Structures are given as C-alpha cells and as structure tokens.
Amino acid sequence: MAILSLQNVTKYYGTYKANDNISFEVPEGSIFGLLGPNGAGKSTLIRIITNIIAADSGTILINGEKQREAHHAIIGYMPEERGLYKKMKVGEHLVYLARLKNLGSKGAKAKIEFWMDRFAITDWWDKKIEELSKGMQQKIQFIGTIVHDPKLLILDEPFSGLDPINSNLIKDEIYNLKEKGASIIFSTHRMEQVEEICEEIVLVNHGKLLLNGKVKDIRQRFKKHRFSIHLENDIPLMIGDGRFQVIQQTHLEAIIQADENAHANDLLKVLVEKEININAFHEVLPSINDIFIDQVTKAYS
Amino acid sequence: MNKVWLIIQREYLTRVRKKSFIIMTILGPLGFVLFFIFLVVAFGQSETKKKIAVVNESGYDIVIRDTTNLYFAQEDTSLGYLELVYKQKGYDGILHIPPIRNTSRPNGIEYRSEDQLGIVALTHIESQLTNEMREIKIREANLDKTILTELNETNVQVRQKTLGEEGETEVNAIVSAGVGYAMGLIIYITMFIYGSMVMRGVAEEKTNRVVEIIISSVKPFQLMLGKIIGIGAVSITQFALWAILITITQFVFGIIFYQELSEVQQMLSDPTLAQQSGKEELAKSLAALANINFTAIFLYFIFYFIGGYLLYGALFAAVGAAANEQDDMQALNLIISIPIIISMFIMMKVVQDPNTPLAFWASVFPFTSPIVMMARIPFNPPFWQILLSMVLLIGGFIFSTWLAGKVYRVGILMYGKRISIREIGRWLFYK
Numbered sequence: 235m236a237i238l239s240l241q242n243v244t245k246y247y248g249t250y251k252a253n254d255n256i257s258f259e260v261p262e263g264s265i266f267g268l269l270g271p272n273g274a275g276k277s278t279l280i281r282i283i284t285n286i287i288a289a290d291s292g293t294i295l296i297n298g299e300k301q302r303e304a305h306h307a308i309i310g311y312m313p314e315e316r317g318l319y320k321k322m323k324v325g326e327h328l329v330y331l332a333r334l335k336n337l338g339s340k341g342a343k344a345k346i347e348f349w350m351d352r353f354a355i356t357d358w359w360d361k362k363i364e365e366l367s368k369g370m371q372q373k374i375q376f377i378g379t380i381v382h383d384p385k386l387l388i389l390d391e392p393f394s395g396l397d398p399i400n401s402n403l404i405k406d407e408i409y410n411l412k413e414k415g416a417s418i419i420f421s422t423h424r425m426e427q428v429e430e431i432c433e434e435i436v437l438v439n440h441g442k443l444l445l446n447g448k449v450k451d452i453r454q455r456f457k458k459h460r461f462s463i464h465l466e467n468d469i470p471l472m473i474g475d476g477r478f479q480v481i482q483q484t485h486l487e488a489i490i491q492a493d494e495n496a497h498a499n500d501l502l503k504v505l506v507e508k509e510i511n512i513n514a515f516h517e518v519l520p521s522i523n524d525i526f527i528d529q530v531t532k533a534y535s
Numbered sequence: 536m537n538k539v540w541l542i543i544q545r546e547y548l549t550r551v552r553k554k555s556f557i558i559m560t561i562l563g564p565l566g567f568v569l570f571f572i573f574l575v576v577a578f579g580q581s582e583t584k585k586k587i588a589v590v591n592e593s594g595y596d597i598v599i600r601d602t603t604n605l606y607f608a609q610e611d612t613s614l615g616y617l618e619l620v621y622k623q624k625g626y627d628g629i630l631h632i633p634p635i636r637n638t639s640r641p642n643g644i645e646y647r648s649e650d651q652l653g654i655v656a657l658t659h660i661e662s663q664l665t666n667e668m669r670e671i672k673i674r675e676a677n678l679d680k681t682i683l684t685e686l687n688e689t690n691v692q693v694r695q696k697t698l699g700e701e702g703e704t705e706v707n708a709i710v711s712a713g714v715g716y717a718m719g720l721i722i723y724i725t726m727f728i729y730g731s732m733v734m735r736g737v738a739e740e741k742t743n744r745v746v747e748i749i750i751s752s753v754k755p756f757q758l759m760l761g762k763i764i765g766i767g768a769v770s771i772t773q774f775a776l777w778a779i780l781i782t783i784t785q786f787v788f789g790i791i792f793y794q795e796l797s798e799v800q801q802m803l804s805d806p807t808l809a810q811q812s813g814k815e816e817l818a819k820s821l822a823a824l825a826n827i828n829f830t831a832i833f834l835y836f837i838f839y840f841i842g843g844y845l846l847y848g849a850l851f852a853a854v855g856a857a858a859n860e861q862d863d864m865q866a867l868n869l870i871i872s873i874p875i876i877i878s879m880f881i882m883m884k885v886v887q888d889p890n891t892p893l894a895f896w897a898s899v900f901p902f903t904s905p906i907v908m909m910a911r912i913p914f915n916p917p918f919w920q921i922l923l924s925m926v927l928l929i930g931g932f933i934f935s936t937w938l939a940g941k942v943y944r945v946g947i948l949m950y951g952k953r954i955s956i957r958e959i960g961r962w963l964f965y966k
Binding site for chain 1 (some may be wrong): 538542545549553607743745747748749750751752753754755903944948950959961965
C-alpha cells in the first residue's frame with residue numbers, strides 16, 4: 235500500500251503555476267527521492283504534503299485516507315532551511331515540539347531522553363540552543379523530527395552542513411527507521427546520495443513531473459547501450475563490426491557504444507572471435523545525475 | 536485548541552522568565568515613583584535662597600514681599616556702583632525699577648545678575664509689581680478700596696452636573712480630562728509596546744526559520760493566535776504586578792509621608808480647611824478625583840486594552856510575517872501605526888470637548904475607539920455609546936484577526952522578495 239498518494243495536484247501562486255498536475259505514490263516502507271533543480275516546485279509540493287498550504291486542486295491521500303489535520307501527528311518534517319528558538323533550552327524545546335505532535339508531556343520526556351541517550355548528548359538537556367554549534371543543532375532538529383515515531387518522514391537536504399561522521403549517524407538512523415516501518419521522502423540535490431539511499435524517485439521541473447519510478451528501472455530506461463571492457467593488454471582496440479564503436483579508450487579500459495538492437499552477448503561473441511583478452515565486462519548505465527541533467531536541460535530547450 | 540494552549544504557554548513562559556521582563560516589572564513602578572518624587576522636588580523646592588537688592592528709581596513707594604526663598608532689600612546706592620559691589624554686599628542680583636511714566640505698562644524693569652532667575656521667582660516678582668502698580672492706579676484714581684476689594688472677590692465658576700440614573704454626580708471637567716488623557720495615553724503606549732513585541736516575535740520566527748517546523752504541526756492561524764494571546768497574557772501579568780507593586784510602594788510612602796498625606800486627607804473631608812490654607816484648587820481637584828469611579832474605569836480599561844491589543848496585535852503579527860527586510864517592516868509598521876497616532880490626536884481634542892460628533896464617531900470606530908472611548912469614559916458618556924463601541928470593537932478584532940491570518944499564513948513562508956501592498960492584497964485570495 236502507498237503511505238502517500240498524490241493525484242493531479244495543482245497549485246498556483248497568483249498566476250504562477252508552482253505545481254502542475256502532479257501524481258505519484260510513495261510505497262509504504264520505502265525511501266523515496268524527491269528531486270528537481272532549484273525552483274522546481276519541490277518545496278511547494280512538500281508543503282502541500284505536510285498540509286502547511288493547500289493545493290488548488292487534486293487529491294492527497296495519506297495512509298489511504300484523505301488528508302486531514304490529524305495527519306500532522308504521523309508526519310515528521312525537517313525543512314531545508316531550519317531553525318530553533320535560540321533562547322530555549324534543548325530539553326524544553328524538544329518537549330515543546332513533541333507535544334505539538336500530540337505526545338503527552340511524560341511520554342515526550344521519555345522519548346527525548348531515549349534519543350538523546352542514543353546520540354550521546356544526554357548532558358545537553360539544560361543547554362540553550364544558541365550555545366550549540368550548527369551541527370549540534372541539526373542533531374536536535376533531527377530528534378525533534380522523529381520524536382513522535384512518524385509513519386511518514388520528510389527530510390529536505392538532511393545532510394547539508396553535517397560532517398561525515400554525523401552524516402553517517404543520521405543515515406544509519408534513517409535506515410533504522412525504515413526497518414521499523416517508516417516511509418521516508420528524501421529531497422536533495424546530491425545525486426550520489428539518491429543512488430545510494432533511494433529505492434524510488436520522482437523528478438520534477440518547472441512544476442511538472444518529469445520522471446517517476448524505481449531507481450534501477452529508470453537507469454535501465456535511460457541506458458545508452460554502452461559497455462565497458464577491461465583489457466588485458468594495452469593495445470588499441472579494433473572491433474571491425476558496424477554495430478559496435480569504440481568511443482573512448484584509456485589505459486586498460488574501453489567504452490563501446492553498441493547499436494540499439496545489439497545485445498551484450500553479440501559484443502562478447504565478437505570479442506571472443508577476435509581473440510581479444512578481457513578481464514571484465516559490464517554495461518555502463520547512466521547515473522541518476524546524468525539522467526537528471528539530461529532531462530532538465532531537455533526540458534529547458 | 537489544545538495546541539493553541541501549548542503555544543500560549545511557550546510564548547508566555549519564555550517571556551515572563553526573561554530578565555528584561557523582571558527588570559521592567561520592578562523598574563516600572565520605581566520609575567513611576569521616582570518621577571513623582573522628581574515632580575515634587577522640581578516644583579516644590581527647586582529655588583535656592585536668593586537675596587535681591589532693589590534699586591527703586593520709579594518715584595513711587597514699591598514694596599516687594601519676601602518669600603521663603605527670596606529676600607528683597609531696598610538699596611539707595613547708584614545702580615552702576617551696586618553692579619560692581621553687589622556680590623560683596625551679599626546680594627545675588629539687582630532688581631532695577633527705572634522711573635515709571637506709564638503705570639499700565641512700565642518699561643525697563645530689569646533683573647541684573649550673573650545667574651538667571653527661576654520661573655517661580657520671576658513670576659513672584661512680576662505679580663508683586665503688578666499688584667503695586669494696581670495700588671498706585673487706585674490711589675491716583677481716588678477709588679474706594681473697599682468697593683474694589685468687593686469687586687475683586689467676584690468669582691464665577693460653572694460646575695458640570697452629569698444627569699444619570701444614579702442621580703447627579705459632580706465632576707470637575709479638568710480632572711476628568713486629566714484622567715481621560717492618562718487612560719488614553721496608557722493604552723496608546725502599551726499598544727505600541729506589546730504590538731511591536733508581537734511583530735518582533737513573528738519576524739524572529741520567520742527569520743530563524745523555526746516557523747516552518749511549527750506549522751507542520753499546527754495551523755499558521757493557531758500559531759498566530761497563540762502568540763498574540765500569550766503576549767497579551769504577559770502584558771496583563773505586567774499590569775497586575777505593577778498594580779500590586781504600586782499599591783505596596785504607596786503604602787510604604789504613606790507611612791513615610793504620613794504628615795503630608797493626612798493633611799490632604801483632612802482637606803478632602805473638610806473643604807473649608809483647604810480654603811483656609813489657600814489650597815482651595817487642590818482640594819476641589821481632590822474632591823473631583825474622589826468622585827470618579829476608578830473601579831469602573833479600571834474594568835473599562837482592561838476591556839479596551841484587550842480589545843485594542845487584539846485588534847492591533849493581529850495586524851502587527853501580519854506585518855511581522857509579511858516583511859522580509861527591516862525597511863519593509865518599518866514601512867508596513869507605519870501604515871498600521873497611523874490610525875493609532877491619529878487616535879492619539881483625536882483623543883487630545885476629545886478630552887477638551889467630549890461630546891462632539893468627532894468624539895462620538897472616533898469612540899465607536901474600532902480602530903480609534905480603544906484610545907478615544909477610554910479618554911471619554913471619565914466624562915460618563917451615554918451607556919448605549921459605550922455598548923455600541925464595545926460591540927464594534929469585538930467585531931473589529933474578529934475582522935482584523937481574520938484578515939491578519941490570511942496575510943500571515945502566506946507571508947510567513949515568503950522569503951527574499953520585497954513585499955508590496957498590492958502583493959499582500961493578492962494573498963488574501965490564496966487558497
């Protein structure tokens with residue numbers, strides 16, 4: 235079942251169309267990437283999902299039900315531009331955020347203590363937010379986002395400004411939460427992270443949906459029939475078959491562009507017949523980054 | 536509603552726990568008392584003792600009476616010589632009265648000294664000289680002094696009687712004006728203080744970006760409402776603490792200045808006493824003050840303060856939400872401050888004449904009524920007018936909160952752009 239389902243969502247700001255007829259589904263228990271260049275309408279979409287603003291038309295289903303106020307309690311949202319009340323103490327701030335998510339004051343305290351313990355920051359309870367570094371504040375922010383065990387977690391650039399150690403800490407927690415059944419929408423520009431973390435993505439540009447699907451499927455869909463061969467000897471590669479063309483050769487590796495109708499086996503057969511010794515052979519799939527840039531520039535032209 | 540309560544709590548507690556709140560709460564009444572002491576000192580005994588030489592060349596006998604601080608001595612030496620030696624002779628200055636031709640407008644009377652005279656001393660000398668000139672004119676005209684004394688005693692005063700259900704109450708217009716003015720002024724000042732506290736609070740949430748996290752849990756309108764109510768509660772706490780502290784300080788001062796206060800008390804109960812001591816005016820004012828129903832005024836004050844605060848607080852919140860830069864904020868702030876400032880000007884007129892059409896309309900129109908009606912209340916306006924003004928004020932703040940909510944929920948998420956009024960107008964129609 236889908237934890238979130240958007241059907242024909244459209245949002246105008248005055249005459250400007252921020253979201254244009256967008257539909258997609260986020261499967262339950264998945265990590266889902268929401269991609270798009272700056273100003274593509276990602277933030278607006280997230281704000282519609284979190285019920286901060288209302289769509290002009292379209293339907294939003296959360297957990298199969300029509301979106302309503304009570305869904306606040308099962309959503310955790312960490313915006314890209316984030317802040318905290320600087321004068322408040324860490325503990326009371328987290329209690330405040332938790333109670334706004336319908337936790338009782340006792341339950342909130344217990345949960346926060348659990349998480350602070352997990353991040354090894356138990357002694358921060360009485361520290362003022364303004365005394366913390368940016369990275370430290372981000373940890374507090376993350377706890378504030380997940381303290382109520384949300385079923386749907388929306389993270390907008392969660393790793394920006396974090397050092398590698400803290401990045402990994404947060405990443406591990408994201409996987410943990412997924413294991414426990416949470417669904418995560420992950421919005422970012424960092425494509426290598428998308429490939430690493432996300433199972434499914436949606437790509438939006440100019441308010442329109444460009445792409446939607448599983449990361450593996452999308453890479454297959456946009457494959458360019460290129461193969462990489464690792465050669466045993468450093469000699470110029472000559473294939474002599476119209477269907478295959480060497481487009482790039484470096485020290486011991488060659489990239490071959492194949493005809494659309496040719497199969498990987500055909501290439502192997504040719505290589506064997508020509509008695510070219512190879513150490514490795516694999517298909518080169520486009521990275522999500524390449525696809526992203528391709529699709530977005532195509533949309534501009 | 537539960538969430539609004541949480542927001543109110545946070546807004547209230549974080550502010551009440553601040554050092555600045557505690558300092559303001561203590562210093563407020565202290566400042567009030569210090570101001571009072573300053574007034575007493577400044578007007579009571581500000582003049583130092585002065586000895587003044589009088590060089591009288593007018594050709595008339597002129598006697599200037601001494602006061603507690605001023606001593607006058609006739610000197611026969613010439614003015615030029617005295618100017619050189621007056622200090623050695625122990626004088627602070629020389630009052631020179633040249634020959635007088637026109638007793639109505641005597642020319643050339645001068646006070647010569649290194650130091651200027653204070654206003655009280657100067658007034659004393661002028662009034663003494665005016666009296667002397669009058670005496671001279673009476674003598675020269677051969678008028679009967681007893682008749683003149685009788686003429687001088689003519690004194691007409693118009694008393695105002697307000698006709699109401701509870702019979703007639705005597706109210707001195709000047710005292711009512713004073714009380715009305717003070718009430719209007721307090722509402723004016725507090726509206727700005729707490730209104731801008733709301734504005735700054737909203738702007739702070741917007742600039743440090745915490746707002747987006749909060750409104751993913753509550754509706755923007757709930758956040759705005761919680762903030763306005765929370766800060767309103769802070770203001771009422773402050774008023775209450777001030778009232779308590781002022782009562783305590785009054786009590787303490789009452790013990791210290793027992794003598795002085797009991798004198799006033801006696802005057803209040805027995806006006807003839809005041810007449811004897813020449814403090815008739817003071818006694819009348821005190822009597823008029825005693826006639827004013829302060830409990831009722833206090834209750835009206837609370838109502839109009841809360842009403843006005845809610846009405847303008849919502850607008851201030853909208854400004855805080857809409858503005859991105861300091862310049863924007865100042866410009867928008869000015870726009871909503873204008874009706875408050877206008878109310879202040881109307882109020883100054885109204886305390887002089889509380890029953891003009893302007894006074895009526897301004898005291899029922901919700902954007903001016905908190906200040907203007909509050910200033911009219913000591914004059915006991917017709918009850919239906921108060922009721923109308925209250926109903927319209929309630930309607931007014933419901934309207935302004937609704938309007939502000941529309942601007943707030945869009946503005947709070949708008950970053951980077953300069954905001955025009957037209958743009959804000961468009962926000963009202965966003966879904």
